[in-house]
Amino acid sequence: MLTTGTTILSAVKSAVDPTTQVVYVENPTPDFIKSNNFSYAIVVTGEYPYSESSGDNQNLTIPEPGPTTIMNVCESVKCVVVLMSGRPVVIEPYVSSMDALVAAWLPGSEGQGVTDVLFGDYGFTGKLAHTWFKTVDQLPMNVGDPHYDPLYPFGYGLTTEPTKGF
Template identity: 85%
Template sequence: MNLTIPEPGPSTIKNVCGSVKCVVVLISGRPVVIRPYLKTIDALVAAWLPGTEGQGVTDVLFGDYGFTGKLARTWFNSVDQLPMNVGDTHYDPLYPFGFGLTTKPRKNL
């Protein structure tokens, strides 16, 4: 029913990312409102719901493995755009379906 990041998330983003370079790891089962925070954060990782495989998230954050992945859902600019699907007349997402990146690992394993 609510697609905003609950507290203490916004306060933490403001306090930490406003002071030092930071990576926000978002653990959510769906896209949520992130536009208000994008100017404050240096990087965003949509970890979705890693469950018991949370170590996989730390492996890429610490450079043991490269990032790979593409969005399986369109990430909206605002909730007013919902529902939003590829091919819609007014398709104008924050991040389109399939957006993502691939990086090389920092270390050789």
């Protein structure tokens, strides 16, 4: 049986007021972002889909155009980055340009679950069950290591109440 789900884009379009214009561009340039009067941006990026070892990326980075899109968009407009990955990946070079970061992990087939928290229908919940490194040179990294200096420490995260609004 095939499961039919929703993409994050279709979920965003369903979640916003019908008068809200949603613009989707796969690889927006800085000029495109600056030439429009965007109020907010949602950048969805992450690892390519993989199933255990055969598609695994050994360098733990977000493939292009993800990093370029984050920089192009988030340096020009208030943005939230939704990161879809199965594990921590290198994000430290981009964090300072983001207004918010959502580690959506691998949300399955329902983009609506992501927009439910982005738009305040449900509060964010979650704490990291592992340390999020700054660079892969720090790996392995564990709480208590002499040089423990993570981007986000073990247990980092938040719990919020629903707000009904972006």
